[in-house]
Amino acid sequence: MSETSGRGTADFDKSKLRTVHLVPLTAFDASGKLALGAQARHIERMYAAGIRVFLPGAGTSEFHSLSADEIVEQVKITRTASGADAQIFAPLGLQMKHAVEVGLRSLEAGATGVMFMPFAHPYLSNSGARDYYRQVIDRLRCPTLLYKKSPIPSDELLLELAGDRHVVGVKYAENNLPDFRKVVLEDRGRIEWLCGSAERFAPYYMLAGAAGYTTGAGNVCPHLTLAMHAAFAAGEFAEGMRWQKLLLPIEEFRAREADSYNISMLKHALQRLGEDFGAPRAPQRQLTAHDKSVIDDLLAPILAAERELAHEAETLGLTSKA
Numbered sequence: 001m002s003e004t005s006g007r008g009t010a011d012f013d014k015s016k017l018r019t020v021h022l023v024p025l026t027a028f029d030a031s032g033k034l035a036l037g038a039q040a041r042h043i044e045r046m047y048a049a050g051i052r053v054f055l056p057g058a059g060t061s062e063f064h065s066l067s068a069d070e071i072v073e074q075v076k077i078t079r080t081a082s083g084a085d086a087q088i089f090a091p092l093g094l095q096m097k098h099a100v101e102v103g104l105r106s107l108e109a110g111a112t113g114v115m116f117m118p119f120a121h122p123y124l125s126n127s128g129a130r131d132y133y134r135q136v137i138d139r140l141r142c143p144t145l146l147y148k149k150s151p152i153p154s155d156e157l158l159l160e161l162a163g164d165r166h167v168v169g170v171k172y173a174e175n176n177l178p179d180f181r182k183v184v185l186e187d188r189g190r191i192e193w194l195c196g197s198a199e200r201f202a203p204y205y206m207l208a209g210a211a212g213y214t215t216g217a218g219n220v221c222p223h224l225t226l227a228m229h230a231a232f233a234a235g236e237f238a239e240g241m242r243w244q245k246l247l248l249p250i251e252e253f254r255a256r257e258a259d260s261y262n263i264s265m266l267k268h269a270l271q272r273l274g275e276d277f278g279a280p281r282a283p284q285r286q287l288t289a290h291d292k293s294v295i296d297d298l299l300a301p302i303l304a305a306e307r308e309l310a311h312e313a314e315t316l317g318l319t320s321k322a
Contacts, residue, residue, distance in 0.1 A: 009166045012113070012143040016087050017169050017192040018211035020229050021053040022046055022218045023060040025266055026074065028278030034070055035278065036077060042219070042275060043081035048319045049222035049310065053212070054078050055115060058091040060216040060263055063117055065281040068098060072105045079110030083320065086112075089145055093117035096132060103140045113143030113168065124152045130160070137166050147196060149173040155183040162191045171196030177208050184209035199225060200251040203244055206232045216262065217250045220269040221302055223309035246305055249298040260285045268295050272303070 024043060027035035043054070056074035057066055066074070075090050082088070090106030092099040092114050103114045116133065129152050137144055144166045146158060151174075153161075161167050172180050173196030184193045195205030195213035202213035211233075218225045224247055231240035250269070254262045263280045264287050270277050279286060287295075313319055 009113075009141070009143050009168065012168055014168050014192050017053060017194065018233070019053055020051065020218055020222075020225050021055055021171075021194070021212060021214045022051045022222070023055045023058045023214060023216055024074075024078065025216075025219050025263070025270060025277050026057070026061045026066065026070075027275075028281070030278065032278070032281070034073060035276075036073070038275060038277060039074070039077050040081040042270075042277075043078050044321075046218070046222055047082040047086060048321060049313070050226050050318070050320065051218060051222055052085060053087045053089070054082065055089050055091065055214070058115065058117065060219075060266065061091075062263060062281055062284065063091050063093065064120065065284070068102050068105070071102050072109050075106040075111045076109040088112050089115040089143075091115050091117050092136065093120060096135060099132075099136050100139050103136065103142075107140065107142055111142075113145065114140060115145035115171070116147055118147050118149040118173075119152065126152055126154050126157045129153050130157055133161060137164060141166055143168045145169045145171060145194075147171045147173065149196065155179060155186075159183060159186055162187055167191055169194055171214060172205070172210070173197045173214075175201055177204055180205065180210075181208040198251060199228065199244055199247045200255070202228070203232060203237070203240055206240075207237075216254065216266055217247055219266050220250065220273065220299075221247065221306040223313060224302070224306050227309060246302055250302060253295065253298060257285075261287075261291075265291075265295055268292055269299055272296065272299060 027038035029035040056078040057063055057071040075088060078088050088111045090111040092103050146161060148170060158170055169192035171194045175197055192211050193209055195202045195210040198214055199217055215225045224243060228240055228243035231243060254265050264285050267277050267280060268287055
């Protein structure tokens, strides 16, 4: 394997995926370019709060609006601003050449591995998806996550690919829990199965066998979502649901009108915390004054709970530095 092709799958500890996976928002300056300083400070804050798996440049990071250079830069910033124990997976998709280029460059920039984004292509088939995955995986040869958000890739194809030594996990976001439970049981523990649908669905996925989940809300309240995960991982479901109830207003607002508030809601929330990440790029939704007022109201109790947990963590010496 090439020295630049990641850190090697053989040495990768899949148990490190059994946590909250943050998709960091992307910071833009007034001119619409990456705001590198703001991005680095945000990653430092997330790492200090306890986040250890990062998916920079992925969906909530505005993957489809970022250039290859910008994705690689996001990976580089995340590696520099976090710690050596951070697991960083670079998002791949679009044309195969683009996927391979972003993968190779991201691995050189410090990525632990890569994550295939859901296909944006029309006219899909499982045989074509298999060809795409195989060719990219064979070229990169590094820890790889697959992402299911539609019928393709099928569960059968995921189970086939789970036999590849480089595939370490699947983010499952089709939200069909009986099918998810079935595929987890059929896999028999070869890889990690993860919830790709964040806090709204995470409790049910974890009950069905998921070991971790993706978060966007963690950009605003990392301590809360980590507390929720810890409770469910410990089998303390009543406690976990208590934390989820606190977080749900964020997730329910983001899900409005076909999830079109996903990014803009969180960027406004960060602005409330003094982190100006700029507006999301078109075609993402821009917020109205009324939207912002509603968000401000629903955030108040959530931010208060986050501050309380953060203070408790600091008092107990549980915060980390890169």
